[in-house]
Each structure stands twice: as structure tokens, then as C-alpha cells.
Amino acid sequence: MENLAVWFEIPVTDMERAKKFYSEVFKLDIEVQNLGDKPYGFFPMRGYGNSGALVKHMDFQPSAKAATIYLNAGRDLSEPLSRVEAAGGKILVPKTMISKEMGYYALFLDSEGNRVGLHSMS
Secondary structure, X not given: OOOOOOEEEEEEOOHHHHHHHHHHHHOOOOEEEEEOOXXXXXXXXXXXXXXXXXXXXXXXXXXXXXXXXXXXXXXXXXXXXXXXXXXXXXXXXXXXXXXXXXXXXXXXXXXXXXXXXXXXXX
């Protein structure tokens, strides 16, 4: 097994606000499509799995107390983290070293109130 995690869904209450937030923080395009009665804002993905989407549905509630998803922040998480507050989020834990072998992490609240982590090796 290469990776245990293959897909994640981040709950949102306002798809346009969440799409704008993640687009600004990560400098990427998010494509929104309706699947059944749920709008999904898909993060770019190559191949199968190891990506995710923003999802708006009455059964999905944003939370700062649920599981934490750590997103790949590229070479240095300082870059996307520096855009979090201007995009409407809040930094909870600044860039912090885990260990030399495991790199760095940070935590923020997104525009919807979800606690989300970032990870980078430098």
C-alpha cells in the first residue's frame, strides 16, 4: 500500500467563499461541479486519489474539533500560511518544527471554521 489516505472532503457552508479562500491560499484553480445534491469544489489532482474537495451539503458541518487534514504546502509552508489571514482565515499554530526528519507543520482555521494543517519539509 502506497498511501493510506486517498481522498478527503472539507465541509463548507458557503462554496464561493471557501473556493476563494483555498484558491488564494494555495494559488490554484478549484472546479465546482454538482454531484447529485452536493456541490463539490475539486482540488487539482493527477491520477487516482490523494486529493479531495470542498463539499457543501446540509449533512456536512465545518468543525474545528473534528479530524485534522494536513495539506501539502510545497517546499515551504510559510508561503501559503502567509496568505491565510488575508484570505479570511486565522492562524492557530505558526510554522513549527516536528523534527529534522519529519519537517514542519502549522494549523489554521479556514473561512468556514475548519481546522486544517499544513506540512512541508522546510
